[in-house]
Amino acid sequence: DAKTTQPPSMDCAEGRAANLPCNHSTISGNEYVYWYRQIHSQGPQYIIHGLKNNETNEMASLIITEDRKSSTLILPHATLRDTAVYYCIVRPYNNAGNMLTFGGGTRLMVKP
Amino acid sequence: EPEVTQTPSHQVTQMGQEVILRCVPISNHLYFYWYRQILGQKVEFLVSFYNNEISEKSEIFDDQFSVERPDGSNFTLKIRSTKLEDSAMYFCASSERQANTGELFFGEGSRLTVL
Numbered sequence: 001d002a003k004t005t006q007p008p009s010m011d012c013a014e015g016r017a018a019n020l021p022c023n024h025s026t027i028s029g030n031e032y033v034y035w036y037r038q039i040h041s042q043g044p045q046y047i048i049h050g051l052k053n054n055e056t057n058e059m060a061s062l063i064i065t066e067d068r069k070s071s072t073l074i075l076p077h078a079t080l081r082d083t084a085v086y087y088c089i090v091r092p093y094n095n096a097g098n099m100l101t102f103g104g105g106t107r108l109m110v111k112p
Numbered sequence: 113e114p115e116v117t118q119t120p121s122h123q124v125t126q127m128g129q130e131v132i133l134r135c136v137p138i139s140n141h142l143y144f145y146w147y148r149q150i151l152g153q154k155v156e157f158l159v160s161f162y163n164n165e166i167s168e169k170s171e172i173f174d175d176q177f178s179v180e181r182p183d184g185s186n187f188t189l190k191i192r193s194t195k196l197e198d199s200a201m202y203f204c205a206s207s208e209r210q211a212n213t214g215e216l217f218f219g220e221g222s223r224l225t226v227l
Contacts, residue, residue: 099170
């Protein structure tokens, strides 16, 4: 699997945009970028995924660089409830395996 | 909104005892997973299950572990003879399609404490 590198922690002010970076310099052409988050000790929650185009849904936006070696998850207006560990995961879009490999993630602290 | 439910939320057991953790996946989902997270550590994949058989498992998932879908709705994880190092939060997940092409929906977890 392509490995990802994320900063261990970040702070963000409530109401401001949270921009969470992820490096995946060894990503392959058939690999998607997934983002999940884990609030406290709850089960991980899917946020968004993409291949090469920018994606947006009701939770967040995903910006993937043109060379696909890095991406940024954007929470446009962070709230206190967005405090969580955010995981960037790359996985191939095929039937070679169906598990997700979680790394250490980025612990985002949203402050009032 | 449909959700994955897990029981019990917390179980305390003695070392060497058998434990069964139960999960009810989302009803139209076809793929089922167990993950675990030891306190303070990463979320780790254990096993995936499709069409009534294991499709993939990690090296953690040794002979002490087994999974079953006994009645078409429940998905269970059994640990035959628990060890202290089995203490962890166990998460069940389900997906409509394989993880590569879809998202996983996780339950709230079952905390297992082995004494």
